[in-house]
Amino acid sequence: MPIIHISTHVLKLKPNLPPLGRCKPSLPPSAAPSPRRRCRSSSALAVPTREPVSPPEPPIPERIFSSGAKSGTYTPGDSTFYSLIDSYAGAGDFGSLEKVLHRMRRERRVLVERSFISIFKAYGRAGLPEMAIDWFDRMVDEFQCKRTVRSFNSVLNIIIQNGRYNRGLEFYSYVISSSQINISPNVLSYNLVVKAVCKMGMVDRAVELFREMPLRSCVPDVFTYCTLMDGLCKEGRIEEAVSLLDEMQMEGCFPSAVTYNVLINGLCKKGDLRRAAKLVDNMLLKGCAPNEVTYNTLIHGLCLRGKLDKAVDLLNQMVAIKFMPNDVTYGTIINGLVRLGRAVDGLQVLKFMVERGSRANQYVYSTLLSGLFKEGRFQEARRLWQDIVEGRCEPNTVMYSAFIDGLCREGKPEEAKEVLLEMMNKGSAPNAFTYSSLLRGFFRTDKSEKAILMWEEMENNNDFTNAVCYSVLIHGLCEKGKLEKATMVWKNMLARGFKPDVVSYTSFIQGHCDNGELKEGLKLFNEMLCQGPGCQPDVITYNILFNALCMQGNISHALNLLNSMLHQGLDPDLYTCDIFLKALSEKLNPPQDGREFLDELVLRLFKRQRVVGASRILEVMLQKYLPPKSFTWEKAVQQLCKPKKVRAAIDRCWNDLVC
Template identity: 60%
Template sequence: MPITGFISKNLNTRLFIISSKLVNYSFCSSCWVSNIPAQNLSQIDDETCSDIESPINNDIFNSSKKMGSYQLGDSTFYSLIDTYANSGDFKSLERVFDRMKCECRVFREKDFILVFKAYGKAFLHEKAIDLFNRMDDEFNCKPTIRSFNSILNVIVQVGQFEKALNFYESVVECWNMMPNVLTFNLVIKALCKLGKVDNAIELFREMPVQQCVPDGFTYNTLMDGLCKNGRIEEAILLLDEMHIEGCSPTPMTFNVLINGLCKKGNMSRAAKLVDNMLLKGCMPNEVTYNTLIHGLCSVGKLDKALSLLNHMVSNKCLPNGVTFGTLVNGLVKQGRAVDGAALLISIEERGFRANEYVYSSLLSGLFKEGRAEEAMRFWKDMIGKGFCPNVILYSVLVDGLCRVQRPNDAKEILSEMIHLGLTPNAFTYSSLIKGFFKSGNSQEAILTWKEMEASNCFLNVVCYSVLINGLCEEGKLKEAMAVWRKMLGRGLKPDVVAYSSLINGFCKAGLVEQGLRVFNEMFFQGVDSQPDVVTYNILFTGLCNGNRLSRAIDLLNGMLDHGCDPDLYTCDIFLRILREKMDPPQDGKEFLDELILRLCKWQRGLGASNILQFMLQKFLPPEASTWREVLQLCCKQRKIVAALEKCWSDLFH
């Protein structure tokens, strides 16, 4: 490897390392002997180590003055270590270390730390640990807490948290190393990442005993771990403790707590925490505002989020791509894609450039709202502004066109995409296959599948699920079973969608028993294969169409026992069968009332309130006792009392 223009400083002498070539070399056994007199080190040449071919000119190592324990040319070695570590050239690093050993050079701890960091960047933490263990015996450089922390940080940064804890325990125990604040911070971070928050708190309480005072990073890490485990109250108590201990919170401290509250949907308390932040003289930054805006969008308070954007600008805190992306995405999720498009135009006029994720969210939202023409105009405007669509955007366009029953147009977009050198992914092809099936063109869907296979596109479970579902909807159960066997033959594990699609095929063909056998198989598979309400509804429909109401009710009981709540479609299936198949016909009110009470008994308020809503839509007034159970489960007593008092006040005043 050529080395050009590399400058090294040694005391007052500037050494210019001129171009030379690194070649493979090895050392003779005499090079590893450590008893060479220091005064003869400068005389080591090709005769002393005949197998060495130096990576750079030997004269450079001998051209500087000797001072203290350092030898001629030491600074050149250290500069080489710095250069090779920064470039990740580990082979050259090994050669430099080998030559330093051969010449009995002094190894410094900070040079090892440079190499540790380089190994960390390259995700070679095992090599870093190995080098740490060899420091003392092989290189005569005793590691201190600095080396220990450097290795610990490398292991944590690459996400090997369990290994970091094992390394910490082994070094503290065997090397008698006294941890400092940084050590504790890294170990607490590893424990929190593993979800072992109680262990992290225990270690945090031990810090003063070890003469270590927790700093802001300690508190922030522990608060973040508590918030991610849903223990926000404990995290907020730590903020008070932080004040008592004289450790000043930073914006990051408040941001951690605000983020935890926003994820819980507790926006009022998050706002109060911002007020507390201001009282402490800690100014909100863009992360604070972005967190609050994201939280408001998550709970559907878009108008407040937009108002907060204006407040952010007035406080001279510039919004960024995350801010606008969150707002646009929030508008799209609320079915306000047109407002999202208007906001995007507004921010682009101010010089902000949206990324592909914002564009894809907006484009997808317009199609989902049935605004295909506006979506296509948006696409053309985007291209006209010089934005080059990537695979994600093209895939969203293909999916959108298929949603509005335009699969032929979508196929033209696919051809355009390939012509531009972009490779369609599994999502692109799956959307097109689904589109052709929905439009009744199963032949074109199968041709697209074959085209996907020929393109060597990675075929995942989703692709097979789409094909199986399409074939089953077309009544081609035999072909669907062939695809199912092919999927299993490739070692792919069916998910709940694939299973539900196959069960649907059996039920449509009147083979409900075979569908039930496949259904029972799902319980022995992984979490992704467990039946959901869609699976149950398919079987309810099949059983009820076959006049097997008692078996359907047994299955409903099993569904409730497995923690799966019925939805509105479930209620509609049973309501229809009770009215059409029972003699005498029943309106279903008693059946649904009992279902609500069972859900209330198991504290499943969402499912109970959904069925209550369904009853009201069908003009089936629930019993007074049913109303009471749902209200007590879903509403806080204080709010119920306040609402009743307000009603009385409005009536009589």
């Protein structure tokens, strides 16, 4: 009832008001309807129509300029223009903005710096930093508006936010060195330019700017220190970054949690968890409490070092003090557990994660699926897939591919193919990994004909194939003794412009060697040597040729090839030793036990500073009861017990104990 009385009272006061539905432009601002409201028809029978969506009108419409003078009740002042500038700048309407500014210049209105800062920000949001620079010049040349460090910082920030770091440095130098502009940088100016040079990897230049600040009466703040520390850490200059922490405290600038987090992150990436833990203690002593980022960083560092149990303990501690781990933290722990062959523990972390209201992403699920299948935990993997399908997470191509690969590992490629069809029906496109998993699955279950049929279907349907798929097909055919078909696939691969990789070459070489065509295998091997760095023979390739040559009794050729392998920087493995030991005992007359051969091999590796490779050969000798000579033992002790290596081993032990 009060509302009705008020409405009636208003109508009595203004009997000449237009009926609802008309918006009379000549109304004074106090009585004009809000431009945010749309006028509605008073007819109840009117058919509603959907009007085209138009951009929102500014708080003060342009028509006020034409109506104000006629009504005699309103005169547009400077504040009106400022409001229009803010409105058009916020909407990104640069055409209307130009009109308003042109009118202000014509009427000799006063323009303030705040309005130009709104214009700069508008061009920054539109990704047009050059226009912001242009207006920075025009504000003086055309509008006689005095520039201060505020407008300078605004434009500089826009340039840097748009990733134009070089242009930002040019603009900074141009303004600071210009006697006409007469602007001195403040702390924010330095913070912006230090950030730019750090982003460009010019950390030494950032240090110079930092040291220049006191000369310009600028005291670095916590943001300056944080930015410079982050740049130093990313360049691997951790010691310099840590020394800045002491310096800033001596200068009376107290570090924040962000400051500590930058250093902790740098130390964790370096693997120095002991110092990272000490830095956390330092935080607490300074009254700066660790936050979620601190814990997430430490957990990530522990996972990188393989300390998963400590990472899980820290996760429990984090939850106990009401900090919420993020998805990256959970994903890092789960991924680390899977890498260590502890996918079941990863499932427990996933359960812990879901119970606390976090949702695992598709990467976490695909990682767990792959890990469970690789460990032979087929039932757990299927249960997890069932949970996914029932609504935990929408499967994507990566998740489907992980499940298909797992089914093939389980020896069920037929079921995997059904999942492939389901995947395609639901709109997820298979990739090369999906197809290569299925091909590998058919070959593993002695269904090479089905693998070939599937390949033909893929080619007929123009499905995605690449060098990996060709490698899998060639390897499978050669392994099953189908060298003729493998040769056809090889030629088809070359004709379609795909370059063979190490797996393709190695598989094809093995196919020829198994077929008694050693000459062809050596020809392919020499062809490999002529390829680029990404397609050089590995120890598996060499072992195939060692075995083939030794089987034919050509031990001297095999030894020459071994020398070539050592020159290429490859170390022999257990299989290499077994091949030569067998050849020396069976193909020579009189037979040899191989002790001399392995002893010499150890010395050659030590001479080349290949300590790891030499240590492996020593282990083989001890396992086969072929004790090395005393001189070889002496050389081994000298190499393995160097002071630096002993000190590094002790440091690692202490690091394990502390962390």
